[in-house]
Amino acid sequence: MKSIRAVGRRTAGLFLALSLVSVATGCGGDSSDAADGGPQKVRFGYIADYSGSVALAVAQKQGLWKKSGVTPELKVFTNGPLQVQALGSGSLDFGYLGPGALWLPASGRASIVSVNMLGLADRVIARPGSGIEKPADLKGKKVAVAEGTSGDMILDLALSEAGLKPDDVTKVAMDASTVVTAFSSGKVDAAATWYPLIDTMRKNVPGLKEISRTEDYYPKLTFPNVFVTQPKLASGNPELVKKVTGVLKQAGDWIAAHPEESESVAADFLKLPAGQLKGSTKYVKLLPSAELTKLSKDGTVDGWFDELAAMLRRMGKLPKPGKAEDYYLGDLYAEAGKADRS
Template identity: 85%
Template sequence: MKPIRALRHRTAGLFLALALVSTAAACGDGSSAGSDGGPKKVKFGYIADYSGAAALAVAGEQGLWKKAGVTPELKVFTNGPLQVQALGTGDLDFGYLGPGALWLPASGRAPIVSVNMLGLADRVIARPGSGIDEPADLKGKKVAVAEGTSGDMILDLALREAGLQPDDITKVAMDASTVVTAFSSGQVDAAATWYPLIDTMKKKVPGLEEITRTEDYYPKLTFPNVFVTQPKLASGDPELVKRVTGVLKAAGDWIAAHPEESETVTADFLKLPAGQLKGATKYVKILPSGELTKLTRDGTVAGWFDALAADFHRMGKLPDPGKVQDYYLGDLYTAAGKADRS
């Protein structure tokens, strides 16, 4: 049985469990205590940048975990796939994934509990004088990209928009920091990458051209970053998953109402200079939980994930793109009550 098929069966069981939990909650006192009468403990992974840490920073600063009766143990990671691996071994209960890793939920390995933010930072850029003014001009050019990232995704979209195939370009795979070096030194004609790395490139290559932007595809397609959980936890303790999701919803609403202040709170959480994350919110779209609930119910969020899964399928990462209801716990998200500030 393929993983995506297996999760379909687990999801059906999850919805039944959710119904039972909702009934029990209606009859109980709403206590969030663990088996010893204290707060429930969760191990939560994150990435040390604005998008990857803002919700957790705000949840702690605003007392949202305490209100929900949850004690988080926060663990920093360098990327999403490592967090999915930790979810699989039980070393994490929840984690954060950028858009480049969303093929992992679609493959059945980590169901999505909440959309965090929508990325607006990705670009295909070209060196001045390269003869590249639009995606069609990438044909025959040397393009640097960090494979498996959102840069890889926007490059795929740009090629498809121009009617080009991957082998119509010379794709040079390297890590994200090396993309900066290769582009800046003229080793490649173009690059698929993101801000703030592009800010560094602009200093070294004045006049670089932005060929394709994330916003060019919105609202039909967007690059969400998300929070995920263990499949076993989603089906075995949906009450806890709902409580954590409520914290994330409340944190997201606070960020949407205080974007600039959230940059400072996140910098403090990451122990960075106060102004280092200034302007980070320019490169994300922050949707309040009310809007995300609406977009979940009307199928818009499902459309985002289905489109991305289809892209991952074309790129060879997913043998079966499946359906979003198999891995986005939208019913759980809409049912989760927000944790108010204590």
């Protein structure tokens, strides 16, 4: 069963989307100073799941945009690559990317202005009776995975940890919802996927085993989702980018202080039943801005992105990645919002 908060989030990582699909964003607005001295307008993309929308939902509910002198025009997208395409065409100013799409900033197509939160939902799971107890046991087994997603990434990590190569397993590529069906029906031995889809699979396959988890690799490696902007906007109008990033920092701090309430705010923003996103914060690590600023200044966040870029290169998704210091605007993040907090 497709989940709007799971499938939408993970399809953000589809590596071929830029070349295969063209987008008509329908976005307008002007990100320069308003001629009459009024609010600055920005066009902001998001994905209709918890991680991809909650910061914007909170910013809207808490009146943070108005306080900052920015008027957002919000536009929903189905994945991250489409947003980067819109950034490149100039029809979008800011957007949201899941971890599977981080090859785009690493290849110079977007600048990261903020880490939103860290994903903790990904797993490699195995059917009971499959003989799989640890990553090394995956050798020779059939593994279902949605390619180009964070499920693909957690599988690569598990194989690498066990000293296995991708061709040591039979990788069965399919979309995320079909992974659920294939695993549940016993057509594969294992799957690389994520919660809440695993909740459905556990009902169908009691006793399934978690072989590899996102948390196993933290803090050296994480699966962050991020907010991005046009590189030319970051260099040409850094004050506007700081204003927007300041709003995102304030929203992030509110979310970290009110995690359960934030689930309801996001559901309301997305016009979903009040309880539909309940439990979403179990699968993310929320980072208050003070902590993220510290981790940005000491190089930890750059390290996260560099490690991910190395993995994506190993997977053949990123031929020549740049260094994180070139596309993560950590100094700008640290400075953003200071005037609003003084």
